[in-house]
Amino acid sequence: MTKKVYYLSTCDTCKRIIKELGIGEDFEYQDIKKEKITEAQIEEMKVLSGSYESLFSKVARKYKELNLKEKSLREDDYKQYILDEYTFLKRPVFIIGDHIFVGNSKKNVEAVKAHISGDQK
Structure with missing residues (x-):
């Protein structure tokens, strides 16, 4: 089973x-600043999450700098923005099997925790 962050x-x-x-070592780690996200990886994330927008961080500094709020994306x-600039990926992203957990909200972290503990049973 895939376990990646x-x-x-x-x-x-x-x-x-x-x-x-x-x-710990159960997961494969990818530091997105050192190892860019590939098109295949972003495609997999999109399939699991349902959209590229759900993976996109609107709180990234570049979002304001590029005035993207004013654009209809x-x-x-x-x-393309996520592929071009790692800061646009909402992070962390956990992929566990065919489940994806995107972002750092308390609710999301709790969902990852619940999923992991369920996997270990």
């Missing part, structure tokens, strides 16, 4: 969540 090693929130979950735009 896309994260930023420089992001304190990502590090805190990974530590809190205690996932389509799915292809979200995909």
